[in-house]
Amino acid sequence: MTKISNELEFTETTGRDVAAIKYGKEWPLVYLLFNDEEVYIGETVDASTRMSQHYENPERRKLNRVRLISDDTFNKSVILDLEAFLISHMSADTRFKYLQNGNAGHQKHNYFQKDYYESQFSGIWEGLRRYGLATQEIKKIENSNLFKYSPFKSLTADQYAISMSIIDSLVRDINAQTERSFIVNGAPGTGKTVLGIYLMKLLTSNIDDDLDSDDEQLIENLQKLHQLWPDFKIGIVVSMANLRNILKDVFRSTYGLSDAMVYSPSEIANSTEKFDLLIVDEAHRLKAPRNVGAEIGNIQQNNLKLGLDKTTGTQLDWIIKKSKYQIFFYDAMQTIKRADVDASDFELIKEKGARSFELETQIRCKNGGEAYINYIRSLFSDTPPAQTIDFKDYDLKIFDDVYEMTETIRKKNDDEKIGLCRNIAGYAWPWNTKGIYPPENKTETDALISHGNYDIDIDGHKYIWNVKYDGWISTPNSVNEIGCIHTIQGFDLNYAGVIIGKDLRYDEVNNRLYIDRDSYFDKSGKNATDDAALKKYILNIYSVLCTRGINGTYIYACDKGLRKYLKRFIKANQ
Numbered sequence: 001m002t003k004i005s006n007e008l009e010f011t012e013t014t015g016r017d018v019a020a021i022k023y024g025k026e027w028p029l030v031y032l033l034f035n036d037e038e039v040y041i042g043e044t045v046d047a048s049t050r051m052s053q054h055y056e057n058p059e060r061r062k063l064n065r066v067r068l069i070s071d072d073t074f075n076k077s078v079i080l081d082l083e084a085f086l087i088s089h090m091s092a093d094t095r096f097k098y099l100q101n102g103n104a105g106h107q108k109h110n111y112f113q114k115d116y117y118e119s120q121f122s123g124i125w126e127g128l129r130r131y132g133l134a135t136q137e138i139k140k141i142e143n144s145n146l147f148k149y150s151p152f153k154s155l156t157a158d159q160y161a162i163s164m165s166i167i168d169s170l171v172r173d174i175n176a177q178t179e180r181s182f183i184v185n186g187a188p189g190t191g192k193t194v195l196g197i198y199l200m201k202l203l204t205s206n207i208d209d210d211l212d213s214d215d216e217q218l219i220e221n222l223q224k225l226h227q228l229w230p231d232f233k234i235g236i237v238v239s240m241a242n243l244r245n246i247l248k249d250v251f252r253s254t255y256g257l258s259d260a261m262v263y264s265p266s267e268i269a270n271s272t273e274k275f276d277l278l279i280v281d282e283a284h285r286l287k288a289p290r291n292v293g294a295e296i297g298n299i300q301q302n303n304l305k306l307g308l309d310k311t312t313g314t315q316l317d318w319i320i321k322k323s324k325y326q327i328f329f330y331d332a333m334q335t336i337k338r339a340d341v342d343a344s345d346f347e348l349i350k351e352k353g354a355r356s357f358e359l360e361t362q363i364r365c366k367n368g369g370e371a372y373i374n375y376i377r378s379l380f381s382d383t384p385p386a387q388t389i390d391f392k393d394y395d396l397k398i399f400d401d402v403y404e405m406t407e408t409i410r411k412k413n414d415d416e417k418i419g420l421c422r423n424i425a426g427y428a429w430p431w432n433t434k435g436i437y438p439p440e441n442k443t444e445t446d447a448l449i450s451h452g453n454y455d456i457d458i459d460g461h462k463y464i465w466n467v468k469y470d471g472w473i474s475t476p477n478s479v480n481e482i483g484c485i486h487t488i489q490g491f492d493l494n495y496a497g498v499i500i501g502k503d504l505r506y507d508e509v510n511n512r513l514y515i516d517r518d519s520y521f522d523k524s525g526k527n528a529t530d531d532a533a534l535k536k537y538i539l540n541i542y543s544v545l546c547t548r549g550i551n552g553t554y555i556y557a558c559d560k561g562l563r564k565y566l567k568r569f570i571k572a573n574q
Contacts, residue, residue, distance in 0.1 A: 002120060004127045005068040014066060015052030023070040024048050028079045030070075030086065032133060033063040033100075038255075039133075040100040041086045043079040059100060059206075067133070069124060077111035084154045085121050086128075091254070092147035095135045098255040099152065102205040103198060106154040143420040145474060148492065149193065149250045151201035151257070156361040159195045163202070166327060167221050169355055170277075173325070174228045181320070181354035182327045183283075183346060187373045188547035189364025192329035193490065196279045197247070199327065200236050203277070204256055232276040235263045237319060239285045242470045243490045247281075265315040268322050269302040275323040282490050283328040283346075284335050286315040291338040291524045316341045320349075333377065336485060336541050337525040338533065364492045364550055368394035376546045379569055380504075380539040382513065388569050395495070395552025398563065398570040402499060402556045403461045405573070409497035409554065413479045421495040422473065423463075424483040424548065426541050427522040428501020428558070429456045431465050438467035438477075445480040456482060458499070458558060485541045488548055496549035499556050504538055506561040513539070513562075 005021065008014060010033055018024035025048045033040040033054060040063060044050040047068055054060040069082070084106040091099045128134040141147050155163070166182055173180050186192045207222050225232075238244035241264070248259035263271075265286060268278065280286070289299045289311055303313035306321045319326055332343040350356055362369045368391045378385045399405035406423045413421035432455050439445040445464065448454070454462040463482045466472045472487045482499065503520040506513055515535045520526055526534050546553050555570065557563040 002069065002071040002124055002127075004124070004131065005066075005070070007131075008066040008068075010051070010055070010061075010064050010066045012055055014055065015048050015050075018051050018066075018068070019048035021047075021068065023072075024068065027070065028074045028076050029068055030079050030082050032067045032069075032086075032128075033060060034065055034067075034096065034133070035063050037097040038063060038100055039090060039096045039098075041083060041090060042101075043083040045076065063100070067131070075111075077109070077114075078117045080106075080109075081111070081114070081117065082121060082124070084152075085118075086125075087152045088147065088150055088154065089125065089138065089141050090134065091150045091152045092141045092144050093134050093136050095133060097253075100255055101152065102256070103152050103201055106152070107160050108154045108156055139417065139419060143494070145246045146250055146253065149197055149247060151197045151250075151254055153191075153194050153198065155195070155198065156191060156363065158359055158361050159191055159198070162357045162359065163195060163199055164215075164218060165357065166199070166355075167203075167218065167225070170325065171221050171224045171228070174225070179324045181325070181349050181352075183350065183354050183356045184327065184329050184359060185356065186329065186331060186359030187362075187370070187377075188331065188334065188544060189362050189366075189373065189492070190359035191361070191363045192331070192359060193243075193281050194363075195359070196236060196281045196327070196329050197250070199279055200234065200251075200261065201254065201257060203234060204261075206256070229276055233273055234277045234279070235261050235268070235275055236279045236281060237263050237265060237268055238281050239265055239287065239315065240282060240486075240490060242472065242487065243282065245470055265318055266298060266302060269306060269315075269318040271322060277325045277327070278319055278323040279327045279329075280319055281329050282334075283316070283330040284332060284340060285489070286319070286341045287339050288312075288314040288341050291527055291529070293524050314341050314345065316345055333540055334489065334544055336489070336537050336544065337522065338527075338529045338537070339524065365394060365547060365553075367391070367551065368396070372396075373547055375569075377543050379566065380513070380543045380546075385569055390571065395549075395554075396570055397552070397554050397573045398566050399554060399556045399573045400563070402458045402558075405497050405499075405554050405556045406461075406463070408573075409495055410479055412495050418494050418551075420473075420493055421497070422478055422483055422488070422493050423481075423497040423499065424485075424488050424545050425456070425499035426501045426503055426520075426538065426545065427484055427525065428503040428519050429465075430521045431455055433464045433467070436467070439464075439480075441477055442480045445477065456499075458556075485544060489544055491548065492550055493548050494550050495552045495554065496545065497554045497556070498542070498545045498548075500542055500558060500562060502558045504542060504557075504562060505559040506565040508561050508564070513565075 026046055028045045030043050087101055248262045251257040252259040300310045303310050308317050365372045409421045409423050412418045433453050439448050449462045455465045456463040466481045466483045466487050472478050473491050502516055515538050
């Protein structure tokens with residue numbers, strides 16, 4: 001039976017005191033060192049020795065209390081897993097202001113009876129709550145932005161391998177004085193953002209104080225990097241304001257990081273310094289000076305400032321101009337409008353010697369896996385799937401009634417065991433309510449609609465678009481609204497209800513998908529764009545929307561022909 005020990009003082013003699021406790025010596029366990037504001041979580045096979053080692057560390061000596069978590073069935077794999085669980089959840093809980101841990105690469109791994117042991121973790125967490133060492137319920141934490149974008153998330157095997165390859169290459173390239181770009185390609189849900197945040201945390205960690213790692217090559221490379229770059233300047237660039245603000249919140253609350261490390265492309269262009277390294281998330285959303293509306297003046301001004309052509313320089317060019325090394329997290333199939341930088345620009349970077357990597361392990365739609373992502377992309381293309389796949393462990397359904405679908409999503413959102421479910425749609429309706437006083441709950445939303453203030457009308461069922469852009473996904477009333485592509489890209493949900501508007505239709509005579517330009521209302525997305533390009537963007541939009549759900553995706557298509565087509569490949573809701 002798992003036991004959380006009594007609270008011990010953390011002093012010079014704690015190592016000797018722990019040796020007298022059952023499992024305090026030569027047994028695998030997890031421990032917490034803490035004070036009122038900070039906590040350090042670790043695992044060890046000899047707590048007595050580890051406590052003495054920690055007391056030699058000035059950072060750890062700021063902590064003054066200890067609790068041990070032990071069990072007579074624990075082994076090394078279990079404590080590694082439990083340590084990673086506690087670190088990732090405590091980093092997003094509100095009990096402690098800071099976690100002193102670094103992250104040298106907690107990796108997801110299987111081991112004997114893993115499901116059994118992990119089923120016990122929730123009980124351990126509740127025990128910590130009873131002792132005042134944690135505050136929030138697990139599901140609430142796991143639905144929070146602080147958890148989803150935590151630098152303490154466990155990595156998949158390919159995430160870890162890519163991060164180690166990048167760091168190894170950086171050391172060699174800096175020694176050779178060879179400036180270089182890195183491109184990490186990855187489909188939706190492969191953890192591009194998580195890996196970028198992890199690298200930020202790893203590269204800025206104090207090697208001696210913050211990192212516990214058995215990977216000698218990693219520690220050696222990090223030491224070399226710190227020697228080569230004693231005062232190196234690093235930043236993460238996020239072009240989408242809503243995601244950028246969330247990462248600022250995460251960095252602000254993370255030990256060793258700062259919200260000043262998170263930049264917009266314009267802030268990079270206007271920086272007076274050159275960066276040693278820039279990590280660029282959602283690089284497919286960097287902009288070129290076309291179809292950008294009121295931003296055109298700012299983009300052209302920055303181009304001139306950086307010595308670029310006023311009309312052709314892009315935000316991608318800004319990043320390269322202002323840094324020695326760049327890591328781009330990229331997915332060509334998530335470009336959704338003409339303003340996005342062309343895929344050919346990234347191909348040119350590869351031709352100039354960029355190192356390229358592929359993230360393949362599916363994290364978000366994990367029960368559907370990579371096969372689900374490929375299936376969705378095939379559905380929204382000119383080459384539909386060769387055969388129907390029943391994703392038994394992933395809840396994929398098509399609905400004949402939009403109200404039934406949106407209400408199902410609302411009910412799942414209200415379920416305390418699920419939560420974080422939203423209805424989202426393509427930009428197939430005008431935004432009539434933009435700028436209107438935002439409703440704060442369903443009653444106010446219904447009242448707004450009853451007075452004729454709505455955006456979407458499908459068979460008499462009326463809805464409004466998201467009333468805010470920044471932070472919409474975590475706004476309580478967002479379940480009573482419909483989120484657009486610009487609000488949801490880069491985020492995940494537990495369940496997504498996707499409304500496909502009449503901008504995408506199906507021609508049953510010629511057996512082909514086609515677009516209705518007049519039913520697409522993103523003016524900056526379609527102006528000066530031919531039908532072939534616009535079709536590519538619209539298909540990408542719906543692929544992105546249908547890959548937001550962790551546990552399931554529900555779909556309603558306004559066009560009857562498209563609904564009939566999709567039913568050939570997706571089971572109908574019963």
